[in-house]
Amino acid sequence: MATEVRVPTLGESVSEATVATWFKQPGDAVAVDEMLCELETDKVTVEVPSPVSGILDEIVAKEGETVGVNALLAQVAEEGKAGAEEPRPRKTADQDTIVAGGGEESKMVDVMVPALGESVSEATVATWFKKEGEAVAQDEMLCELETDKVSVEVPAPAAGVMGKILVGEGETVAAGSKLAEISAGASAAASAPAPAAKEEAAPAQSEAPRKDVEDAPSAKKAMADAGIGRDQVQGTGRDGRVMKDDVARAVAAASASTTKTSAPAPAPRAAVPADDAAREERVKMTRLRQTIARRLKDAQNTAAMLTTYNEVDMKAIMDLRNEYKGVFEKKHGVKLGFMSFFVKACCHALAEVPEVNAEIDGTDVVYKNYVHMGVAVGTPQGLVVPVVRDADQMGFAAIEKKIAELGARARDGKLSMAEMQGGSFTISNGGVYGSLMSSPILNPPQSGILGMHKIQERPMVVGGQIVIRPMMYLALSYDHRVVDGKGAVTFLVRVKEALEDPRRLLMDL
Template sequence: MSTEVRVPTLGESVTEATVATWFKKPGDTVAQDEMLCELETDKVTVEVPAPAAGTLAEIVAQEGDTVGVDALLASISEGATDGAAAAPAAKADAAAPADSGSSESIDVMVPTLGESVTEATVSTWFKKVGDTVAQDEMLCELETDKVSVEVPSPAAGVLSEIVAAEGTTVDAKAKLAVIGGSAASAAAAPSAGSESHAAQPAAASGSKPDVEDAPSAKKLMAEKGLSADQVTGSGRDGRVMKGDVLAALSAPAPKAEAKAAPRAPVPAEDASREERVKMTRLRQTIAKRLKDSQNTAAMLTTYNEVDMTETMALRKEYKDLFEKKHGVRLGFMSFFTKACCHALKEVPEVNAEIDGTDIVYKNFVHMGVAAGTPTGLVVPVIRDADAMSFAGIEKAIAEKGKRARDGKLSMAEMQGGTFTISNGGVYGSLMSSPILNPPQSGILGMHKIQDRPMVINGEIKIRPMMYLALSYDHRIVDGKGAVTFLVRVKEALEDPRRLLMDL
């Protein structure tokens, strides 16, 4: 019996990859989930694990070949050799608890962090060395640029060693800790383990290991006259990939960074009352992306106001029936999402993005909904919001919002947005200028609904009013388009029937 090894899903809009490196050759014994080869796309490097244990019978796609999604890479013969079945046991050093007193040691590795995420910071250890842990019990929490990742114990036993302490930055393949099978092994592990791990930094500080760069990378470096020491490799063991060469070629000439102004001296009586806390990776990323947005886009904001009388009346009339039928509350976000999708059809450049010298128009709406969490602002994405019903939108917003507050959002859930809505009104904001979420070209800011005197047909009436703000990238969106978009949103909310009539 043989098992096919095929190209995995490569990511949104990525349709092909290049086979960069094979780690195994035909005839080699492989364990399930052992890495077989590395694929290289325009943006990321993808490792392909063995779908089953056995013997690598045939390699169909050679190094340097370009393959599409689900293409056949190789085949594995199952049961062709006893070695494959024995490999996992041998890898564990045949350390199952026995009368001899030996015990199995299992490494706790960094889990999959998400597409394009290469490192994380160990934020919190829930256990300490010597603690007994159950299988799947949470050991520690990692913090990436976007999300927090909990690391469960791969097996029951004793936490015999913590390799990466709190505050340590680790890569996607790093060892975090070691689980011993018994208290006896836990007592012995720190002394033996500390010596082996103490030797690792020394080895790492030496010369770069002799690794084979990706064929496509070597070819491109030769064409462009680059040497390997001019390119930083992102592949396994520092292997240079094609994307690394392209990044090196497109990188601007290094410029002297402007240093931040030194902090003014603090009086001694105040210094003792200060508290200095290191920024989380999420907060650092938020700061960097917001500043990059200001530096890159020609950002401008236009304002309008909307009379919420009709939308509020419609919501009040149907909210109980809506919740009874659909099992979710009817809020204002579904009205605004629908109104924005409606307006984006008329002004498609607000839903587009700039890619080099091209404008990419999106014939769909993946709506980002900014959500505040205890650790910072995140923007989960509701895909194909333009094709969803009011109930579908409300359910998606409720589910994404809960996952955001619990820190359970995945990287995939925050990627690919084409337009964003930010509701500062929930915090009492009356007026603000939202910052673009790159590479998007538009973001709508909602604000507090406040009763104000308005002139209606020559009479002063009290109406529930909300200020709206559209920040847009003036490189792609002209003033006329921005104002038209905001007016269409205003019209749809002041007369929600227009949404039903597609007017």
């Protein structure tokens, strides 16, 4: 008996979708809730799980076809009851036993994309650390995935030999999809010949361009409506297939280029001298870098961003730190830095000026009765902002420990999605790179970000006398839609006062 797999409800006002990718083929074993295929609509991507365990018996709607709600996609037969016309045995990839060349028994184990975090549905395969035919140990890192926010390492689920790699570097994969197979229990010597044969055949295959890639029907219609040719659109679907979103991007790019009439058009790339072109290097932006670029530009386009400045005399903090840093480290096992003072000072100021800790949600202003402090960290992959949750409830030692832990995890690319979500205010320290003054960009949807800068000795007038003081410029960028100028200036003054006289933090002044 076969169980039908049908198109699920696609959402309000959405009546059809395009079959983008089949993760399983007829004859493959499937588990209940295992992803069978992915559908694309005008608004979202929808994954279709298997309703039962068994064998994928028939695919009715092929990749690239448009299907309506409740249309039949495929049929799944219970194990042992598949159609008799398919004599080949069905084997579950993670259970069936095979015999390696040396007579040893092994079983195929699937390598799947792990959970990528809340609101993250896909990732890009950045690097494969293993090749087909190489031996792997259990929990050894096989590949690294890049999402919009973090890098995710995929460990080997079992020891054995790397089998077929299904997704190459640079390709996009959905959460829960299959990346590769491992021949568990096999030895590299027994399994190496097959990958070698594949490698020899690869050049011949790559020489012949693919001619059977069928663009999504919705994309064809969109190209016809927009009056643009296939050569004007860069396909991002499987095997270069053009999807509807690709057409929308191409139309938007063409529209933007035609509106730039106020200034002379830049010289085309072809005009670059040959000797200069030979010394250039073109590198595709990582997903993280693309997300950083998009979010920062969105912040500029959306928020009414304004920056106010002040300066702080760091002598009191430096004296206090020098006096107690040895005792502090001995007791708490962590060094006393400047960040804990700034976090405490900001928490103190946010309590007095709560709108700096708020955000806009539609026509509402959401005031946060807590402080989840984002601390911007520069990494080799780009800027990330891990969050110290409930920083207003933490002491100096707890803050220093948490910042040190998050900073190390950020630089190693080990941050989880949860550790970078939910921040209500951010501190960015450009001073570690030597910045004397800058205007930080908001981290949306937050309404405020404090920029720290380089500590520099300058002549200051104190008590009618000119003295040399270690000074730092502070910058508060804020969303003027939520925060008035008075509130922003008051916030920055309170931070300055708390830093110049840390006793105020202890006395809540």
